[in-house]
Amino acid sequence: GENVEQHPSTLSVQEGDxxxxxxxxSDSASNYFPWYKQELGKRxxxxxxxxxxxGEKKDQRIAVTLNKTAKHFSLHITETQPEDSAVxxxxxxxxxxxxxxxxxxxxxxxxxx
Amino acid sequence: ETGVTQSPxxxxxxxxxxxxxxxxxxxxxxxxxxxxxxxxxxxxxIFQYYREEENGRGxxxxxxxxxxxxxxxxxxxxxxxxxxxxxxxxxASSRSQRDGNEQFFGxxxxxxxx
Numbered sequence: 001g002e003n004v005e006q007h008p009s010t011l012s013v014q015e016g017d018x019x020x021x022x023x024x025x026s027d028s029a030s031n032y033f034p035w036y037k038q039e040l041g042k043r044x045x046x047x048x049x050x051x052x053x054x055g056e057k058k059d060q061r062i063a064v065t066l067n068k069t070a071k072h073f074s075l076h077i078t079e080t081q082p083e084d085s086a087v088x089x090x091x092x093x094x095x096x097x098x099x100x101x102x103x104x105x106x107x108x109x110x111x112x113x
Numbered sequence: 114e115t116g117v118t119q120s121p122x123x124x125x126x127x128x129x130x131x132x133x134x135x136x137x138x139x140x141x142x143x144x145x146x147x148x149x150x151x152x153x154x155x156x157x158x159i160f161q162y163y164r165e166e167e168n169g170r171g172x173x174x175x176x177x178x179x180x181x182x183x184x185x186x187x188x189x190x191x192x193x194x195x196x197x198x199x200x201x202x203x204x205a206s207s208r209s210q211r212d213g214n215e216q217f218f219g220x221x222x223x224x225x226x227x
Contacts, residue, residue, distance in 0.1 A: 043218040100169045103155030
């Protein structure tokens with residue numbers, strides 16, 4: 001089955017800095033890669049996703065890049081703000097078939113004001 | 114708010130008991146997925162229901178079972194509870210199981226097994 005590794009487990013940055021979270025996956029058939037943000041005590045919320053036919057996607061301060069050959073994808077947050085502090089999860093799945101998403105273990109992002 | 118609701122919000126059970134958790138999907142969504150999230154971990158996929166049929170199952174034993182109803186709401190049943198079943202149980206609904214449509218998560222049910 002799919003295996004998703006996520007690094008780092010904790011990331012501490014100063015407000016205004018950039019943050020990068022990386023994930024690797026093992027199943028070359030995976031073709032859908034969402035990123036979720038989960039604030040303490042709240043539900044996960046999708047912040048950005050990318051499909052395997054695209055190499056990069058950007059939404060304001062958030063971007064995701066995908067390298068299919070190396071089987072890794074990354075979340076980039078620029079100009080971080082204290083409200084970006086949360087746990088971020090990556091996931092990989094095969095959209096269109098029997099859907100079994102695999103999540104990474106999460107990255108706790110702390111943005112210091 | 115996303116519109117996905119779950120009940121109850123918290124539950125305490127003892128080992129060996131059975132539990133039923135409920136999820137109402139967002140309007141217009143026909144697919145419901147269930148996840149187990151242990152403290153400090155990512156969500157683990159349990160199974161997914163699409164139009165009342167199971168469509169994909171993660172690595173969970175048969176004592177984890179589910180149902181989806183004609184209105185697309187869903188139940189997760191866990192028999193013979195074990196201490197390790199203590200976790201946050203999340204359901205998520207989406208418009209279709211195809212194409213990796215965005216999933217909207219419910220607030221979760223916190224299950225504690227003593």
